[in-house]
Amino acid sequence: MMDAVYRRHETVVSEPAWAVGLMWLGLPLAGAGVGWLLQALAGWLAELPWIPFKGAVELLASVADNEPLATIVSLAAxxxxxxxxxxxxxxxxxVVRITDGDVTLRRGDxxxxxxxxxxxxVFVDGKQLVLLGRDTEELAREGFDLGAERLRDGFLAHGYPWAAAGDPYxxxxxxWVPDDPELPGSADALLKARAKALEKGDKTDVAELRAELGKLGVVVREESKRQYWRRTHPTSG
Structure with missing residues (x-):
């Protein structure tokens, strides 16, 4: 479950400290273990005709007997x-920072x-946090890996309209089917391009095309690479 740090004017929801520490400690230790195992098995692996990266394995096997250097290098690598x-x-x-006045979503840089x-x-759609604007447009859609309870509690603590039942729209x-006549402007072309990006797994292109569709008043979501769309609800004020 995510950690929620409550301060006087803000709530910060992030991964728990133990999970962060486990990641920074556990992955290097696991990597060192795998490196040592590969070094120990290098001679046997090099004899297998189907082994991938055969050149690298043969190089590792050629220095495997040079101890303790081989073990030190394999552990370090x-x-x-x-x-x-x-x-x-x-x-x-x-990382989600919530105050009474704004929300900050941070992922890396x-x-x-x-x-x-x-x-x-504000609601959770599967493993994604979604914020809708006044015209029902998507202000943000960010994936997260852990439970939604801390997110819910944080937004409710600061008076945000949390939709417990999920997407109200x-x-x-x-x-989406190609050449849908009810799509506005160039939305169909954008959805075609986005379908190709989804097939290729190009997350950057998928996100950019979502933003372009938003400019046309189209909200898009996907399930198993199938795209679904709706129009926004523009308000007068």
Whole structure:
């Protein structure tokens, strides 16, 4: 479960300290263990005709008898790989800072600030935190890995409109099919491009195309790479 740090004017929801510590300690240790195991098995692995990265395995086997250097290098290399994985994990972790006046969503070097006055609804859609604006447009949709209880409690503590039942406009979504005549402007072309990005797993392109669709008043969500869309509800004021 996420940690929620309550201060006088803010709530910070993030991964618990034990999970962060386990990641930074456990991954390097696991990497060192894998490095040592590969070094110990290098000679046998090099004889297998189907082994991937055969050149690297043969190089490792050629220095396996040079002890203690071979063991030191394998442990160090594995630990470095573990540290890299821990860094990537830390950069992918969502941190949510909630105050009475705004919400800050931080993931690595990317930060988004949203003023409380423009938030119409907050809810969880599967493993994603979603904030809707006054025109029912998506202000943010961010994935997270842990439970939603701390997020819910944090938003409610600061008076945000938490939608316990999920997306209040879910029934308005319809499955996208190419060349749908009810789509505005270039939305169909954007959805086609986004479908290709989803197939390739290009998260950056998927997010950018979502933003472009938002400019056209189209909200999009996906399930198993199938896209669903609805229109926003523009307000007069």
């Amino acid at each position: 594995g630990a470095v790989v573990g540290l890299v994985l821990a860094f990537i994990g830390a950069m992918e972790t969502l 990317n930060t988004q600030e949203i003023n409380r006055s423009v938030v119409r609804a 879910r029934d308005e979504f319809r499955r």
